[in-house]
Amino acid sequence: MKEVKIWADGSCAGNPGVGGYCAILQYKEVKKVVKGSCTKTTTNNRMELTAILEGLRALKEQVKVTIFTDSGYVVDAMNKGYLKSWINNGWRTKKGTAVKNIDLWKAIWEESQKHDCTFTWVEGHASNDNNNECDVIAKSMIKRVQSTTTVDYA
Secondary structure, three states, X not given: OOEEEEEXXXXXXXXXXXEEEEEEEEEOOEEEEEEEEEEEEEOHHHHHHHHHHHHHHOOOOOOEEEEEEOOHHHHHHHHOXXXXXXXXXXXXXXOOOEOOOHHHHHHHHHHHOXXXXXXXXXXXXXXXXXXXXXXXXXXXXXXXXXXXXXXXXX
16 A cells, blocks of 8 residues: 655634645655635634645545644544544534534545544644645745635635
């Protein structure tokens, strides 16, 4: 099975505000950048989730994929079993409240089931070149506001 790495990051001008996202996919020495913006009012968490979702959607076949993100929100949900608990609880948290960003979580769950996924936390704004590049691109997408890959998940 091919092994792909995805670095994903989202950003928001204000929180909520206009958002941008970026995912960098790497297979061996080949890189592909998936990027876009949300022109509606959105949140940083939604842009983080969108980056991961669009990265997974860009995969053309079943692969072993490691997703690197500086979002503890995402890594904890995937690695500590929160997402599975939400699904089992009818998309409710342990406290009984509705899960935020349910549309994106459902889509990420669906896409992640097509692959052998591992979610790995990386420190944001640190020494990881691909994570830093994602951050720069996500912020640049906010400035452009409109792009050829605009996704309005707000």
